[in-house]
Amino acid sequence: MKRFIFKRFLLAIPVIVGVSTLVFLLIHMIPGNPVEVMLGERALPADAERLRNELGLDRPLSIQYLNFLSGLARGNMGVSFFYRKPVLPAILERYPATLELTAASMCLALIIALPLGLLSARRPYSSTDRLSMLFSLFGATMPSFWLGPLLILIFAIHFDWLPVSGRENALSLILPSVTLGLGLSAILSRMIRSGLLEVLDQGYITAARARGAGESKVFLLHALRNALIPLITILGIQFGALLSGAIVTETIFSWPGIGRLLVQAIEARDYPLVQGCVLVIAISYIIVNLAVDILYAVVDPRVRYEK
């Protein structure tokens, strides 16, 4: 097991370096001049030159890249143009809020998806199954930036039950997490359904029934446990979708997380901050997927013995 974990860690390093390189290249090679953005079009050439030198933009791209990588290895992502402070602490300050929202959305998605998937698999092609399918279809096609305002309209403006925006108390978390988690619950409920139907076809389920196990026991103890294993991978993949989805959701609800910080950085054309936000989100995604791989190997020993 230790060897497997070590191997997965080693494999994650080139991916992180590759992702960092890609972010650096994309931000430095696309059109747009950060100096012009910071000083305005009418800036004096001498001022522009001084700022270029200060930001290190007058050096060759290869040197800039090496500086970027060595800075990154030391946890230095540069200084924000707009906030005039180091990028990493600015991002880490907002990180807990994004994690809180993402975790709450994932929990909510599971709370909705588990019973729906179970009910659908218990009676496939019944009216319950069709209703659940309809819910999934709408959940997957409804854009979060539309669902969010609708929820605000109903629950915050019309009924005045929940706050419109911000992160003051636990109640503030409800609308953003429903907005972010509903789409995921739609995907998960269909996956739980198809996973369960597949497992219910297996020989050991027939054997359990033949031994006289009750239908509920067969369903919950034998089928659900095994059907949930592949769900771990799906949750890992979907974590990335939630992180990027949080960008829009945080904007709708003025949630003080990385997503909102990224949008603010984009509006201010704050290149180092945009680069930092993109990198932190991408690296979080890689780390979660690494954790998921390891967890999967713990739950399903067959994975460990594959080459």
Next chain:
Amino acid sequence: MKNRTLWAGASIVALCLGMAVFAPVFSPYPPQGQELTRAFSTPGRDHWLGQDRLGRDILSRVLFGARPSLLVGIGTVMFSLFIGLTVGTIAGYSKGLGDELFMRVVDILQAFPGILLSIALTAFMGPSIMNIIIALSVLGWVGYARVARGQALSIGSREYILAARAMGTGEARILFRHVIPNLLAPLIVQASFGMASAILAESSLSFLGLGAQDVPSWGKMISEGTEFLSQAPHLTIFPGMAIMIVVLGFTLLGEGLREAMDPHRQIA
């Protein structure tokens, strides 16, 4: 009419395409035409979906708003499909070092979650339809390439390919005559789902203020509407419904095509 999902999806898609192409014919008013005295008026006989903060007709703007969404969808899918098909087929068919390199690049690109890179790219390249297509295609091709690679790997070892090679057919001819036509079916299904995700992505970018600036777009309409949510909810509701209908259409079309192209389901 056996495959109802396919028909429902195809009908919705055809309707939306028709709406986008013939928007100037169907629109009762010019999409930019202002009537400031009637700002925020609710749906009625003259303006079926009401008017926005500048008194512009929402129905006309929703009809014209289909254009950038569908244009981005079609552009992104065609661009991504072309790159994905080329790279994936070559990697899967040639195997060896090329395939290994392809898989490493895919690992890196798949480490970027969804729309994140597109947001960063569009932000720096500037908001325009072409830039959105490029930004969405930078990662969009990966999914098609993975499917094409998998198919090419499997088709490459089939007997009819070995037979063609034994008969002295050149590799390029085998690729174009035997491999590519046989791997297109799953890619077409994926393209339909790809349209739905590209339209959602374009609307998200527009919502964030990164969409095309000079034309009406659904995402931007929702974003503008949220400022007046309590006094004029119709500004937000109708463009959102339009997005949902078109995304639903492409999703159903994808499901229907998958069903139609899956021999197991056909037998069942």
